[in-house]
Amino acid sequence: MTRILLYTTPYCGFCLAAKRLLGRRQLEFEEIDVESDDEKRAEMTARAGGLRTVPQIFIHGRHVGGYDELVAAERTGELEAWLAHEPPVAEVSEP
Template sequence: MAKVEIYTKFMCPYCTRAKSLLAGKGVEFEEIDITMGGPKRQEMLARANGRSTVPQVFIDGTHVGGSDDLAALERAGKLDPMLAA
């Protein structure tokens, strides 16, 4: 199973949606809470090419984007192969 990381903030509905999609597939993920900013937020900005919205999702170190991007991968049938790697 691929390593999945997701940067989130408290009370973010898009974060909840992305986490629900992953959990529904039985995917374990590392959640990195950046609600209070700090070095982890800076890390996310660097890894996500400056994208500052949450969530930001990474699969095996590859940036896949936010909640809408994750849902689009699922609709296109591309998410499962990425997760199986």
């Protein structure tokens, strides 16, 4: 299953556009609203290499960037490759 994570705010046009793009492709995603949650915004900023704008999008833990980067990845086919290559689940060894 593809794990897509979006950090957003409620009134962000680019956030809405990113959610529409993913919805058109029938992709499920988790959304974290950072508008009034300083801890989640700090988490987003750290994960996104210091970027504070929204949306910040992650696929399988890989930082995609914002809406513009999502659209560019869709146009080049890169998005499809990211969606298809879910990282392997770490195996837990028995003691």
